[in-house]
Each structure stands twice: as C-alpha cells, then as structure tokens.
Amino acid sequence: MIISLILWFNYLVLAYYFAANGIYLVLLILASGTILSHLSRLEYARYQGAMHDSVAPPVSVIVAAYNEEANIIDSVRSLLKLDYPDFEIIVVNDGSNDGTLSKLIEGFGLKRANVIYRQALRTSRVHGFYLGEAAPRLVVVDKAHAGKADSLNVGINVSRAPYFCSVDADSVLEEKALLRLMRPIIEAPDLVHATGGIVRLVNGSSVADGRLVDIRLPKDSLSLIQVVEYIRSFLFGRAGLSVLNSLLVISGTFSMFQKKSVLAAGGYKTNMVTEDMELVVRLHKHLRDHKRKYRITFVPDPICWTEAPKDLAMLKKQRSRWHTGLAASIYMYKSMLFNYRYGRIGFFALPYQLLVELIGPVIEVAGYVVVTASFAFGIVDRHFFMLFVVMAILVGIFFSIAAVLLEEISYRRYPKFRDTFKLLAYSVLENFGYRQMLSLWRTQAVLKFLFSRNQKWEVVRKRGFSKPAKEA
Numbered sequence: 001m002i003i004s005l006i007l008w009f010n011y012l013v014l015a016y017y018f019a020a021n022g023i024y025l026v027l028l029i030l031a032s033g034t035i036l037s038h039l040s041r042l043e044y045a046r047y048q049g050a051m052h053d054s055v056a057p058p059v060s061v062i063v064a065a066y067n068e069e070a071n072i073i074d075s076v077r078s079l080l081k082l083d084y085p086d087f088e089i090i091v092v093n094d095g096s097n098d099g100t101l102s103k104l105i106e107g108f109g110l111k112r113a114n115v116i117y118r119q120a121l122r123t124s125r126v127h128g129f130y131l132g133e134a135a136p137r138l139v140v141v142d143k144a145h146a147g148k149a150d151s152l153n154v155g156i157n158v159s160r161a162p163y164f165c166s167v168d169a170d171s172v173l174e175e176k177a178l179l180r181l182m183r184p185i186i187e188a189p190d191l192v193h194a195t196g197g198i199v200r201l202v203n204g205s206s207v208a209d210g211r212l213v214d215i216r217l218p219k220d221s222l223s224l225i226q227v228v229e230y231i232r233s234f235l236f237g238r239a240g241l242s243v244l245n246s247l248l249v250i251s252g253t254f255s256m257f258q259k260k261s262v263l264a265a266g267g268y269k270t271n272m273v274t275e276d277m278e279l280v281v282r283l284h285k286h287l288r289d290h291k292r293k294y295r296i297t298f299v300p301d302p303i304c305w306t307e308a309p310k311d312l313a314m315l316k317k318q319r320s321r322w323h324t325g326l327a328a329s330i331y332m333y334k335s336m337l338f339n340y341r342y343g344r345i346g347f348f349a350l351p352y353q354l355l356v357e358l359i360g361p362v363i364e365v366a367g368y369v370v371v372t373a374s375f376a377f378g379i380v381d382r383h384f385f386m387l388f389v390v391m392a393i394l395v396g397i398f399f400s401i402a403a404v405l406l407e408e409i410s411y412r413r414y415p416k417f418r419d420t421f422k423l424l425a426y427s428v429l430e431n432f433g434y435r436q437m438l439s440l441w442r443t444q445a446v447l448k449f450l451f452s453r454n455q456k457w458e459v460v461r462k463r464g465f466s467k468p469a470k471e472a
Contacts, residue, residue: 003379006370010380010388013367017391020356024399027240034243035235035300035410055186058086059178059256060164062155064148066094068169071307073107075169077210080135084178089138090155091169095145109134121153121267148252149268149275156259156267164262166276168253170307172202172212177303181256184297193261194283194296196250198234200413201227202305212305217419222315225430226308228423232403235300235410242298246349248284248329250296252276254304261287274325281333284345301411316441323358323445330354331449361442367392368436393431400427 061079065072072091079089093101104110110130117126124146131139143154156164163185165178177197184192203226204218218224241247255276262279265286272278280296287294309315330337330353337354339346367388375385404423407413414420 030243031236031239058161060159060161064151065169069099078172092151323442327449361439
C-alpha cells in the first residue's frame with residue numbers, strides 16, 4: 001500500500017512538471033510573438049515626437065520611502081528628468097528613522113509648507129509637507145510609519161492627476177519611462193486601467209546624478225543569477241500572461257494605474273505584505289463585478305532599474321515575503337477560483353497562480369526527495385528518473401536560455417558579447433542549487449502561511465547605487 005502511494009506521488013510529480021512546463025512553453029511563444037510585434041510596429045522617435053500635452057494625460061509619480069537614504073537622492077533626480085509633458089513627483093516619507101527626510105530637504109532645497117490634505121482614502125497621520133522653488137514638480141510628505149501601502153494611499157490622496165505611477169525608492173527610471181508605460185493607456189484610455197513595466201537590476205551598473213551612466217553586469221554570482229531570473233520572469237512570464245489578459249502581478253516597483261478605478265476599488269490594503277498583487281487581483285474583481293470591458297497590460301520595454309539583494313539573508317527575506325503575499329492574495333480571493341463570473345481570471349489566471357506558482361515549489365521540493373529516494377530503492381526505474389531530471393532541470397535551463405536569447409534579439413541592454421555568454425552560462429548554473437534553494441524558501445513560506453497567519457513586512461537592507469569611478 002505504501003509503495004503504491006509513493007509510486008502514485010512520483011507520477012503526480014511528473015504530471016505537474018509536464019503541465020507547468022507546457023504552460024511555460026505557451027507563455028514563451030505568446031511573449032515572443034508580442035515582443036517582436038511590439039518592436040516592429042513601434043517607432044519610438046515618431047511616436048514620442050507626436051506626444052503632445054493634449055494626448056498624454058497628467059501623471060502623479062508616487063514614491064513610498066522608508067529608510068532609503070542610500071538611494072533616495074539619485075532616485076528623485078532620475079524622476080525629475082523624465083521626458084513627459086505633465087507630471088508631479090510625490091515622495092512619501094514613511095516615518096524613516098535614518099536620514100531620508102533630511103537628505104530630501106537639503107538635496108532639493110525644500111521648506112515646510114501648508115497644504116490642505118483631504119483623505120479620499122483613510123491613512124495614518126500626516127506630519128507635514130515640503131516644497132521647494134528649485135524643484136517645483138516635487139512634493140515631499142512626511143507621515144507616521146505605517147507601511148508601504150499606507151504611504152501609497154497618502155500619495156493617492158495628495159495626487160492631482162487622473163493617473164498615478166508607483167515607483168520604488170531604490171529605482172532609477174530611464175527618461176522615456178513614463179511615455180512607454182502610458183502608451184497602452186493613451187491608445188485605449190477607456191479600456192486600459194493599469195500597466196506594468198519591465199524591471200531590470202541596477203547591480204553592477206553606475207548611477208550619477210540620477211542617470212544610469214554605465215550599464216554593466218554585476219560581478220557577484222548571486223546578482224548575476226537574479227539578472228537571468230528577472231529577464232525570464234518579466235520577458236515571457238508576464239508578457240505571455242498579458243497577451244491573455246490574465247496578468248495578476250504587475251510589479252509595484254514600476255506600475256501605472258487609473259486613479260478613479262483604484263479609488264472605486266478602495267485603494268491599497270494596509271494589511272498585506274504584497275500590496276501590489278492584491279490590488280491588481282481586486283481591480284480584476286471590481287471591474288468584472290461591474291461588467292466593465294478592460295485590460296491590465298504589461299509593457300515589455302526595459303525602463304526601470306532597481307537594486308536587488310546582494311546577500312542570501314536579504315534575498316530570503318524578499319522572496320519569502322513575495323510568496324507569503326501570493327498565498328494571502330489567493331486566499332483572500334478564493335471565491336473567484338473556478339467561478340464562471342470571472343472568466344479567464346477564475347478559470348486560468350488564479351488557478352495558474354495557485355497550482356503552478358504557489359504550490360509548485362512544494363511539489364518540486366517533495367519531488368527531489370521522493371523521486372530520488374524512489375529511484376535509489378528501486379521503486380521507479382532509470383528511465384522514469386531520467387525523464388524527471390529532464391523535466392525538472394533541463395527544461396528549466398531551456399527556458400532560461402530562451403529568455404536571455406529573446407532579450408538579446410529584442411532589447412540587448414548588455415551589448416557586449418561576453419555579457420551574453422556570461423548570462424547564458426548563468427542560465428545553466430541557476431538550475432543547480434539556486435532554483436532548489438528558492439523552492440525550499442517558498443515551501444517554508446507556504447507552511448508559515450498555513451500554520452501562522454501573522455504576516456510581517458520583511459525589510460530588505462539596501463547598499464546604494466554604484467557610482468562612476470571618478471565620482472566614487
């Protein structure tokens with residue numbers, strides 16, 4: 001009886017890999033088609049040259065900052081240099097206990113100002129506002145510490161534009177970032193309610209005066225593996241889901257929302273550790289409940305650069321929080337699962353996130369142990385074990401290599417051939433140790449969510465952007 005159960009579990013693991021890899025293959029094909037089509041039809045020079053104030057709606061860029069003194073000045077400088085007709089920047093200092101607020105005041109010549117604060121969304125206490133003549137687009141809000149979601153709600157309350165863009169404080173945007181992110185909204189303003197942009201790792205590159213001046217691959221292996229991981233996740237994971245209008249995650253690092261829709265849905269929830277995914281799922285639910293035609297899309301241009309964890313302790317905190325937040329979001333909207341009212345969101349997007357992204361790592365970890373032990377004790381034969389290795393590891397290598405090659409064909413952000421070869425090498429290496437480590441952390445996050453609902457925001461310590469040699 002026990003042997004039969006073990007054998008059936010082996011077949012379940014193999015079936016999971018066939019199903020998951022089949023979905024990944026479909027997403028890769030869809031993403032490749034939409035990215036190549038995007039590049040062939042979009043001539044940026046002509047498009048951006050035709051961008052007038054009457055076409056591009058105003059945008060409020062909201063930055064939630066908590067203990068971000070290492071990067072905050074460069075981040076805000078990059079935002080002030082954005083090429084966009086009409087925008088404002090709202091930096092919300094979330095009760096930082098480092099020099100974040102003082103650096104902003106000194107760096108941009110700000111002074112305390114009297115501003116009327118109306119709470120369309122209920123938030124924690126706001127202490128004050130800071131403005132300056134040297135940076136008229138910039139508003140800095142100082143508030144009591146209450147988390148990122150609360151800070152974003154404060155920013156929405158302060159914002160004056162019909163659209164707002166959420167940007168992490170440890171990020172640098174390229175000058176055309178807002179133009180590219182707004183393109184789907186400008187083309188179909190009544191249809192598109194949110195867009196997300198691609199995020200790349202700034203590790204190894206140099207930032208000066210708010211500009212990315214030298215794009216290089218990082219030197220440490222952990223950051224290099226994350227570069228490959230980000231390319232794969234964004235270029236064909238999210239791009240493919242976007243084609244199916246089944247995107248449930250647009251990174252809070254860089255995302256655009258129609259403010260009216262977000263206010264109608266209730267703003268960001270302050271009790272979530274991944275407020276970005278929860279809001280997107282809630283938007284899907286809200287718009288479908290009101291029988292609205294809509295799209296939430298992904299823009300595949302490389303436009304946002306952010307700092308990634310450079311040590312395992314911080315990486316574990318980040319990934320555990322992401323996976324716990326995924327579990328919480330799915331649990332909160334479990335009534336949408338396989339519910340005909342929610343169409344492809346209920347029958348594909350949420351089941352995919354549940355069975356592949358959330359539970360998948362648990363099956364992977366169990367599979368490595370059970371299938372290997374079954375082979376060692378003769379429960380499964382050599383052919384079964386080799387098929388498992390192919391599906392669990394070799395196919396993963398294929399997808400990573402395919403993502404890197406798609407990046408080289410499309411955007412080529414790392415122009416040196418040695419960079420391409422290095423990324424291809426790490427596309428192989430990430431599947432031997434790194435991927436298994438992430439699966440173990442995610443499994444622990446699932447167990448923690450099941451047996452302890454006490455969710456806590458894990459603060460990931462930042463080291464700051466690298467500077468050019470002369471400036472450093």
